Amino acid sequence: MDGVTARWADGGGLLPAAGIPGGELADVVAAADFAVLPVGAVEWHGPHLPLGADLVLAEGFASESAASGPGPRGVLFPPVAYAACPGQTRPWPGTVAIRPEIAVGYLADVIEGIVAAGFPRLLVVNGHDANMSTVRAAMEWVSGRRTASLLLVNWFQLVTPAETAELYGDAIARGHGGAYETSGVLGFAPETVRLDAAADLPPRPKLPVDHPYVLVESRPDPWQGWSGHVSLATEDVGRTVRATAGARLREIVAAWVAAPPPAPPTADPLPQPPTADPLPEEDA
Template identity: 25%
Template structure:
């Protein structure tokens, strides 16, 4: 099947996918500042794009459908820059619960929440456990950049993984949405290297506003980004996500 996006299918087509026990991908992103050169929708756009590509790959072997993405996540740490929308944790929980409940009522039993924003990671790990208990259905969770960690690491020149508005995110945006890049600001698009909170080895966690970490709004170095790197990472992350789908973690 060439169409995998829920909101581009008819109700009859979706019922047919449910009858096949198709996998449902639920992309979750964020709407927040991404430095001087990228739009605020980066995390939403990239999560949805990787899900679309992964679904097309996996649909050669099993039924897959991608829900409309959730474009807003947990972005309190970016609010100081402006241009950012954020949810509270209870709101994100309620939103995910209602969407997952609707998916289950539509006849599906295999849901994979796919995250595109580092600030969502720890919350979505916990919420996945809550949703599995509340809905009596096994919900799975993955960050696309975690699934594709190896290809991201092997492709980037200046960093080992995604940071923020960095070489990696900028490269993927160049590949998927080149019309949204503000190339005249690329020279300013660099900042300190950071570690995602969920991957930190620090013994103590404290909330820190992102403007205290980087004045440019960028963590990492976007100046060495390229569309070729971006296509390699998008394709590799999609393949890694498709492999997760085909391993069927819900069958455990």
């Protein structure tokens, strides 16, 4: 194994796409099991977290998607940094928001470009909740044009609410900029977090129902562009979050690359249902 792909000599792991010489791309494509694209945002998360918190999480967990040693081989593409942001954070300083229709088109072009380069399996690791709808829409568009298996994983969902309750107790921890997200950033970039810069800001309780719903509100009270019990976040918990979510991401990837590849899209007309035989005259 020569050139860039020699880094895979001991098995799996990730290669950074930006460092692959063009002349070696074909060899990398042939040896790779999948490509991975982190998607984040530049967004206010309160005075205690960096503006690039979602990028820290997306890039961090993307780097956890394939371990060195035996296992799948991935190619890590540079992240999508800017995103559509909710009305709750757009007015706050440092948030750089793009329009949703621009985000969908941009993501569609990026995803199709990676697939067209020869990577039919693409993992998108998301660090910003608002990306879930725009990435999904872009994936659906690309899958109708290219033979592609496109997997979207949101880091936030890799640790369950029951598990965060074990980590943080009864306090609501999963709000924007709250203890869970702060712990996640501490797991990758503790030097960027200022725990003493923000007081606890308990988020508004969820509605007292068990049914699924999506609630979008302009300025939920209390709200300062973030909410949560920041004092519950620690580096130790951050390492636990990173280890737990990273292991689950690798389990997902291993099952995904082991599954059969998809068939190519088709523009052929849909098959028609069989027509019923006419009834005999005596039965008509």
